[in-house]
Amino acid sequence: MPRVPALVLLAVLAAPCAAKEAAPAAADPVLEKRVMALAEELRCLVCQNQTLADSNAPLAEDLRNQVREKMRAGKSDREVVDFLVERYGDFVLYRPPLKATTLLLWFGPFLLLALGFAVLLRRVRRRRQAADTEISDADRKRAAELLAGSEPR
Amino acid sequence: MTMTRFAIPIAVFIALVVLLGVGLKLDPREVPSPLIGKPAPHFELPQLHETSKTFTERDMRGKVWVLNVWASWCVSCREEHPVLLDLAASGAVPVYGLNYKDRREDGLAWLKGMGDPYKLSIFDFDGRVGIDYGVYGVPETYVIDKAGVIRYKRIGPLTPQIVKEKMLPLVRELERA
DSSP: OTHHHHHHHHHHHHHHHHHHHHHHHHTOHHHHHHHHHHHTTBBOSSSTTSBTTTOOOHHHHHHHHHHHHHHHTTOOHHHHHHHHHHHHOGGGBSSOOOOGGGHHHHHHHHHHHHHHHHHHHHHHHHHHHHHOOOOOHHHHHHHHHHHHTOOOO | OHHHHHHHHHHHHHHHHHHHHHHHHSOTTOOOOTTTTSBOOOOEEEBSSOTTSEEEGGGGTTSOEEEEEEOTTOHHHHHHHHHHHHHHHHTSSOEEEEEESOOHHHHHHHHHHHOOOOSOEEEETTSHHHHHTTOOSSSEEEEEOTTSBEEEEEESOOOHHHIIIIIHHHHHHHHHO
16 A cells, blocks of 8 residues: 555656656757758768767767757858858868859869760770771672682682 | 870879878868958856956957967867967967866866966856857867957967967067067
């Protein structure tokens, strides 16, 4: 019998713990989704090959909190990104902006592709030309004889 | 004919090796700071020794100064510390500290044990001012000019060579301005 009050007591004690745990992140699932979606696009500066969403570095956590706070205050994604770029530079962006300094980065691969095609085209043309060599009458005759089945000479 | 046949692939190969070689030597930690040439972000933080007093970058208007971000948990700061002590002792430029995401008693114990190169340190408990300054790899060091504009930033520990060849010439130049 004394078990029942103990269980009740336990339940009463446990209730605030459960509530506390759930509070900060899941308070607003829509906001949280937005935060994580944007964090996927941003680089963690401490461990540079991870996104801000993936990283467990303390700085990444701080920055995620900043993003969350700014969004909660009604800032747009654009404004949040600008806030981070102002401090850490374009380097935080996994998609670098199109600027004079990044032209080669954006168009370099296409340039290489075009170059590859140009080289290929030249080779193919050359090979075709090489195939179009003159055949002498003697050769033609010999070929005809071979095809007819009679051994020349 | 055979010469050009081999010359082109070899030239391409060598160009690629050079490119990759240069790439290997680059330090991916040296992220160009967008803050160079911009006004130092505003802060007003409690001082580490006397938390009732505050310090702001505005107190330094008209002076060339150095802001060094440090923490007792930061391993490279230990390596850097003697360089800062020397710089402070030379009197070439006032050095201020920003104690970044530290526990106050740890920060104080560190300065007591290793010597205090700073005119004063400010206490950035939650790292907000750090974020405004684009801090991501403590220690970091800034040179700020008389107008309050950031002129130089170093990510990672200072070395005697950097102080001598980069910071001090810059400080002298800014002092004349």
